Amino acid sequence: MSIVGGKTIEERVKIKHMSLARLPIMEKLKLLVRMQERSNEIRRAKGRPERPVWKLS
Amino acid sequence: METVIETLEALIERGIIEDYAISGASGALFYAEPIDTSDIDVLVYLPHSDSLLITLAPIYEVLRELGYKEEEEHIIIDGIPVQFLPVYDSLTESAIDHSLNHVCGRRVARVVDPEHLVIIALNTGRRKDYLRIDILLEQADLDLEYLGSLLEIFGLLEKFNQKYPRCLEKFSS
Numbered sequence: 001m002s003i004v005g006g007k008t009i010e011e012r013v014k015i016k017h018m019s020l021a022r023l024p025i026m027e028k029l030k031l032l033v034r035m036q037e038r039s040n041e042i043r044r045a046k047g048r049p050e051r052p053v054w055k056l057s
Numbered sequence: 058m059e060t061v062i063e064t065l066e067a068l069i070e071r072g073i074i075e076d077y078a079i080s081g082a083s084g085a086l087f088y089a090e091p092i093d094t095s096d097i098d099v100l101v102y103l104p105h106s107d108s109l110l111i112t113l114a115p116i117y118e119v120l121r122e123l124g125y126k127e128e129e130e131h132i133i134i135d136g137i138p139v140q141f142l143p144v145y146d147s148l149t150e151s152a153i154d155h156s157l158n159h160v161c162g163r164r165v166a167r168v169v170d171p172e173h174l175v176i177i178a179l180n181t182g183r184r185k186d187y188l189r190i191d192i193l194l195e196q197a198d199l200d201l202e203y204l205g206s207l208l209e210i211f212g213l214l215e216k217f218n219q220k221y222p223r224c225l226e227k228f229s230s
Contacts, residue, residue: 020090
């Protein structure tokens with residue numbers, strides 16, 4: 001088992017996910033838009049149709 | 058997102074829908090880490106009608122008037138595909154009735170509570186729905202007693218306990 005900073009990698013990953021879950025909704029929306037942009041990069045590379053990227057007005 | 062909420066409020070004001078609640082992955086966003094999704098699922102209560110046919114036509118008509126376009130099963134509101142889902146059973150009805158208000162920018166959105174999100178996902182039962190349940194069980198502040206009682210009411214306790222045997226041990230008898 002790998003231990004970094006007194007915590008296992010699994011514990012650190014869990015903490016990271018929990019910290020994302022506790023972000024304010026507007027920050028989560030920004031992250032979601034980044035995911036959508038990255039997902040479109042992959043779609044472009046594979047020649048698949050792109051999906052809409054949300055506008056955060 | 059705020060324009061979507063504003064548009065949903067406008068639909069209520071015009072009497073086109075009676076109430077709404079954001080559901081699915083975009084609903085889960087309010088309680089857990091973001092999951093990649095491309096649309097917003099919105100459960101809607103339509104005004105009572107004597108017709109046996111449930112139609113979303115009045116919603117589409119108004120949104121077309123407002124300049125929004127349809128794309129397959131979605132209406133694109135300010136660049137965001139929105140899918141309107143009329144309540145179709147007692148579970149989705151309960152989901153709207155118990156939805157919560159969440160501040161989103163300068164607006165307040167009605168969002169399905171996390172316990173109902175878990176149950177709707179379990180009822181739908183696709184791979185992505187189970188992924189959402191896993192994330193909600195781990196990250197959302199779920200009221201497990203409430204979740205257990207809802208699962209019992211909607212006849213999904215056994216299915217839940219089969220998938221998540223240790224989660225609700227005290228409700229499994």
